[in-house]
Amino acid sequence: MVKRSSGPIPHLRSEEKPTDPGWRARLHEILFEADTPAGKRFDLALLVLIGVSVLAVCLESVGEIRSRYGHELRIAEWCITILFTLEFLTRLAAVRQPARYVASFYGIVDLLSFLPTYLSLFVPGTQSLLVIRALRLLRVFRILKLTHFMGEARMLHAAMRGSARKIIVFLGVVVTTVLIAGALMYVVEGESHGFTSIPLAIYWAIVTMTTVGFGDLVPQTVLGQFLASLLMIMGYGIIAVPTGIVTVELTAAARAANNTQACPTCGAEGHDNDAQFCKRCGGKL
Secondary structure, eight states: OOOOOOSSOOOHTTTTTTOOOHHHHHHHHHHHHSHHHHHHHHHHHHHHHHHHHHHHHHHHHHHHHHHHHHHHHHHHHHHHHHHHHHHHHHHHHHSSSSSHHHSSSHHHHHHHHTHHHHHHGOSGGGGHHHHHHHHHHOOOOGGGGGGGGGGHHHHHHHHHHHHHHHHHHHHHHHHHHHHHHHHHHHHOGGGTTTSSHHHHHHHHHHHTTTTTTOSSSOSSSSSHHHHHHHHHHHHHHHHHHHHHHHHHHHHHHHHOOOOOOOTTTTOOOOOOTTOBBBBTTTTTT
């Protein structure tokens, strides 16, 4: 009689996929996961760094501050650029497929957060100073990285996407209303009261319906003032419509909220709570 071995079968062990090294898993947890203590601390530090960077960009646009502290602001800019570069390279090391992360939305935003500063070094000549300034303005893309810290950003995106068709129909109604109101006001008021064309009357209808009221065009006749009053009252109701649409979609999105786990392979986020594989690259979560 042949004894059956109760130990593990060797060929089954050879089929198991190798796991990531411990350092990569730990690095991924810190850089991509927002629901861990280490990830929260890193996100908080990155948030402060982004705030300082955006503040430096704003201050540099003020002539007096630039003339007095331009050198210090440039030093701060290069320090922040180096830190963002190191962060980007570290993110590439933390995922299994760096090319997928670079091609993702967050990868492009991360790249734009430091690349323009390096590109400004290769623009020669004093005539290109304006081009350098234009490249440096791209640093404001860093503010998009704030979405790393808002789990609600995905919920808001889902709500806006769900509201898109309803809002488009609503805007169609608004456009039709201002066209009709503008045409009526052109007929009622006429050129003698400043409504010299239908497009100008439509502009007045938009200003009136949105309750802005610049006051550059004012109806003079009783009928024109009556139409303007109706349009103003209608404007208050119209403001509430898109708010209600988005609120309903936000409630629905909150019920189907996704988790904050990022894919270890490509860095994609927004997976379902019961997801076991990445919806973008198919990697195991």
